[in-house]
Amino acid sequence: QITLKESGPTLVKPTQTLTLTCTFSGFSLITSGVGVGWIRQPPGKALEWLALLYWNDDKRYSPSLKSRLTITKDTSKNQVVLTMTNMDPVDTATYYCAHRLYDSGGFRFDFWGQGTLVTVSS
Amino acid sequence: QSVLTQPPSASGTPGQRVIISCSGSSSNIGSNTVNWYQQLPGTAPKLLIYGNNQRPSGVPDRFSGSKSGTSASLAISGLQSEDEADYYCAAWDDSLNGLFVFGTGTKVTVL
Numbered sequence: 001q002i003t004l005k006e007s008g009p010t011l012v013k014p015t016q017t018l019t020l021t022c023t024f025s026g027f028s029l030i031t032s033g034v035g036v037g038w039i040r041q042p043p044g045k046a047l048e049w050l051a052l053l054y055w056n057d058d059k060r061y062s063p064s065l066k067s068r069l070t071i072t073k074d075t076s077k078n079q080v081v082l083t084m085t086n087m088d089p090v091d092t093a094t095y096y097c098a099h100r101l102y103d104s105g106g107f108r109f110d111f112w113g114q115g116t117l118v119t120v121s122s
Numbered sequence: 123q124s125v126l127t128q129p130p131s132a133s134g135t136p137g138q139r140v141i142i143s144c145s146g147s148s149s150n151i152g153s154n155t156v157n158w159y160q161q162l163p164g165t166a167p168k169l170l171i172y173g174n175n176q177r178p179s180g181v182p183d184r185f186s187g188s189k190s191g192t193s194a195s196l197a198i199s200g201l202q203s204e205d206e207a208d209y210y211c212a213a214w215d216d217s218l219n220g221l222f223v224f225g226t227g228t229k230v231t232v233l
Contacts, residue, residue: 037222039167039224046210046224046225046226046227047159047161047167047210047212047224047227048224049212049221049222049223049224052222060219060220060221060222061221062221063218063219063221096166096167104173105155105172105173105176106154106155106157106172106173106174106214107154107155107157107213107214107222108155108157108169108172108173109157109159109167109169109212109222110169110172110178111169112166112167112168113166114166115166
């Protein structure tokens with residue numbers, strides 16, 4: 001079955017760069033149509049999509065955060081890495097990675113990691 | 123920032139039917155299929171509805187989705203205490219270079 005797990009620092013200082021790793025199993029990122037996305041959720045607030053990486057290395061970013069985000073993959077390790085530069089306290093949130101499926105039923109994130117809480121504070 | 127608009131809250135007594143609306147635009151709901159996610163307290167979101175009205179395996183048929191034009195809705199029939207959660211609609215948006223958008227979220231309370 002498909003599983004995903006996020007890992008990375010729980011605390012970062014303002015202006016630092018955040019690096020989060022999504023380690024997955026049950027699928028391969030070299031399979032046509034597969035994608036992995038990152039979504040975050042500030043405490044008590046709504047979900048916000050951040051980035052998406054496709055099997056063919058095509059990438060999409062949230063327009064409001066595009067200048068700060070980079071998403072990459074390591075297919076040999078079954079990992080997807082998200083980096084976010086110039087962290088600010090407003091970036092404090094739980095960060096999720098999720099498996100993206102696209103078929104006749106449309107686009108969806110069908111499997112999610114448990115999430116990792118990142119706090120930005122000096 | 124959320125592009126899809128939902129009511130902040132909805133409530134009902136056990137057994138009642140609750141409907142949550144989701145309003146978007148021609149570039150998202152109007153052009154693509156809608157997903158609904160359920161987020162129980164302290165847990166990751168779970169896919170509840172995809173393709174506007176399809177349920178993944180294991181999702182009770184008490185949950186149903188529909189779409190009309192640039193709006194969508196989620197109905198919970200026979201409301202149960204375990205349905206108390208946050209619900210989010212979502213869809214792909216064709217604007218700019220393409221992006222995924224979530225709704226503002228609706229907290230469902232079982233009275």
